[in-house]
Amino acid sequence: MATILDKPETKEAMSSLNLEKIRRDFPILRREVDGKRLVYLDNAATSQKPLSVINKLSEYYQRYNANVHRGIHTLSEEATAMYEGTRETVRRFIDAKETCEIIFTRGTTEGINLVASTWGKQNVLPGDEIVLSPMEHHSNLVPWQVLAQEREAKLVFLELTAEGEIDMEAAAKLIGARTRIVAVTQMSNVLGTINPIKELAALAHKQGAIILVDGAQSVPHMQISVQEMDADFVAFSLHKMLGPTGVGVLWGKKDILKAMPPYMYGGDMIASVSRERSRYNELPWKFEAGTPNIGDVIASAAAFEYLSELGLENVREHEVEITRYALNRLREINGIAIYGPKDPQKRGGVISFNMKDIHPHDLGQILSDAGIAIRAGHHCCQPLMKDLQVMGTARASFYIYNTFEEVDMLLAALREADKVMGNVAYR
Amino acid sequence: MATILDKPETKEAMSSLNLEKIRRDFPILRREVDGKRLVYLDNAATSQKPLSVINKLSEYYQRYNANVHRGIHTLSEEATAMYEGTRETVRRFIDAKETCEIIFTRGTTEGINLVASTWGKQNVLPGDEIVLSPMEHHSNLVPWQVLAQEREAKLVFLELTAEGEIDMEAAAKLIGARTRIVAVTQMSNVLGTINPIKELAALAHKQGAIILVDGAQSVPHMQISVQEMDADFVAFSLHKMLGPTGVGVLWGKKDILKAMPPYMYGGDMIASVSRERSRYNELPWKFEAGTPNIGDVIASAAAFEYLSELGLENVREHEVEITRYALNRLREINGIAIYGPKDPQKRGGVISFNMKDIHPHDLGQILSDAGIAIRAGHHCCQPLMKDLQVMGTARASFYIYNTFEEVDMLLAALREADKVMGNVAYR
Amino acid sequence: MSLTDDLYRETILDHYHNPRNQGKIEDASAEVEGVNPLCGDELTLFLKLNDQGIVEDIKMNAHGCSINTASGSMMSEAVLGQSLEKAREIIESFKNMMLTKGEELPLDEELEDLEALRGVKKYPVRIKCALLPWNTLLEGLEAAEKKCCQHS
């Protein structure tokens, strides 16, 4: 390892991606922060956007901005074709059977709320159980808490191993006859853990339950097939995968979506309306009330295309390697606690850690002053923080444009932080 | 009038706006459709966007894109400052008391659904009455239908005069002791009618009811003050007022918002979360679950600024004048039916009409082939179409960049349509 | 105005101004309604099958745009007197023409009139207008067939 560490240039050659070329596509990476080059390691919060996405957005507003679906004029026809075309792009990307299973939302949070308050209200009865993992993001926890309270249903939590993986033996017992739904993240935004969705889906289906997958962290970083994993719902956010803010996708199995009542009511989701009563539109429009986020949906197509061109297997490989390198380097620091699986193959490119005695907020601040953007806090996972017995963690998360050199810069800054805080953890 | 008609150049001089200058700010207006210059008269569906908005969006993604609120690094601080700064811009624009009353939504539809399913479920009981006007958009009708069904409440419809204005004498009787909420549009997207919100608010408040204003068509086109009109809620969409798609605003009175349960659950809207229970965040974040539409909210600030710089009174004056001109010219056509108030001072720049025997779809298509974008159909107002005894209407709607010359082009194309359809309405 | 001319070819305008088989059938084997959610256009279709499953009569009550009306009118002519099976074949080939992208197969000679509607493909929104009568007919045939079977 030592020789590689000495020559940062050669480290990049280890990547399955052409990082230099990729970085040129992201204008923000040329930005300086207080005179220092930006090192963006907050990708689990939101990713940066390539020019192709920014330009597509701009082009939409400069060339064919119009409201969709009901318009008969040229602009509206063009916008509708592009908007609906993106649905097909998504379908292919996640390997869904039909485009009518693709619902555009604002993001993962809205997707999960949609399911909890339509499917949930229809199907969860008093005494029923909703099974969650202890590593769920608040967005995949609080909607179920509220549903459980309303329905007098019970939340059941899966168990984690010491390395932060779901204990599948316990899961086989916890997912039982009263389970109506298993709602679980495919990749933890704190631990990085990749959960075995297919096995969990099998356990759920055996009990006649369904499974909802929070794909916020997984879909941007690895190839998924909703059919392969045999999920019933998958929700994810475009802003975490090179797309603009304000768009997400909820995919659901057609038969389940068909049986659900609508979520919001208004224009576009109706078939016909009289003063007292309305008939609702077909899938997917039944779930898309009002003017959608047309521009951002259309621009999202460029994000999907960018990732597909790189190849999701290359994206994943790059992240495994940079995570492996970062884990190794971080372990050099005395008094550091790193959470989640040790094997980079078993996790995503998200590393949460604490440097003894230094509050993550202080770390985050000092790193920011060095131009390095990481996240610090509870990462919307307060129950997990409690389980880990910490107030919060510092979190570095990688994406397709991050280099091994940036990991080195992180390390240097962490050492500097140690000094600033008058701490003696590292010698 | 005749002399003015002969010299299109001089007509523009009648406008309170510098149209030539404004048009240069909208790149899409230079577009050609099938070799004809685009004439965009579908502004009630969505408006076009000035370069300042497009550039602000692009700048956000190129310079300081980051997730907001919880981030400690520079980008996140910048994004948060801009995002929250836009709230203050909105507050000033609609004359709200506090920024915490400004909730960002996807659009009008989401805003109204939010109120119906939080305030509504808490406050509307069996036998209660929800008062609507017959000219409501589906977005301000269907959510109340569903609430009424769930709560065994009753929908009560106001009455319209022959010119499509709310009959205020009847309203004084229809808004009664059982009324819990009056939900009404400030400007009809079909008839153009401007409704007397202040008077309706007084009637509602006298009965202890509240009033929700659908501001989708009014806020973009006239100066409003939520305090002046004494409303309890106002919802509107940015995409109809120079802003990007995917953002809207729900304003509500603080005390009412405070007493409401949250709408969606997840990140950002919580104060603290344990496995079983959560405490919710303060206003306005209580109602903004998940990653918001950061880029589009920030870009919206440029839209508000653009309109404020023009001056809403000038915008309104321009629209009154172009509407007056268009109404006069349209009346030249034999066999045309024009809906809504005759006096342009009493209406917005939305003109719905039918040319006898020609289906609006056919009109829309033929106009589109001439480069002219209008809307044709039910405009999400099927009950009103039924009242008007039509299947749909053709609708031309104006905004700050439309010229009197474009009205002339509309007229010429309508005559051409008449010929194409083999009709003899116009001689 | 070439596109417009294309679209509003003579054939279409002829059927639009003089739609065939308008009206009601009192003793219909099936009566079905169709609606286009985008524009609100509605259509009521009446069908009468005889014992051999032949479309003995077809009538429509429609208030639609030119495309919708002409498409319905042409459709009624195309299926009147045809067997259930043949009617379904015709529907199939028409829908194929309207929905397939890329290579364009001409319709059978006896359906020549319908070729006039091919121009509508340039206007995606209006394909729904053209298809509404046909989708309604599909439903009608099914309903009528069920009824006939119950009779026997």
Added chain:
Amino acid sequence: MSLTDDLYRETILDHYHNPRNQGKIEDASAEVEGVNPLCGDELTLFLKLNDQGIVEDIKMNAHGCSINTASGSMMSEAVLGQSLEKAREIIESFKNMMLTKGEELPLDEELEDLEALRGVKKYPVRIKCALLPWNTLLEGLEAAEKKCCQHS
């Protein structure tokens, strides 16, 4: 690293590493909890007022960042032994310093230590960290005052 140096001046680090008045008060007049929703930092504050409404004792139980801890520590020193009224004045001037934009008024001489926190203003997110103890104290004073009034 000028900004960082600014922020983590000696005074702050001193209070951070050796926070004053940490612990509990068994017979407190008030015990209140504060939480920062953004980062989850929590704080329990204990207050003891005497009959004259003087802050006789103040203790805190906090696990926060340096800003939060130092701010609480300095606060405890600033209000210990002060009257309710004076304590509220101090809170007011500190909040003013942290929240006003534009012209900067220096704090009174006796609050000099607190000046060290002025640098936090450059980091909007962390203003909340600095304010948490103070907002919690405000609540605590109110609760304590109520209790005292009930006694009399």
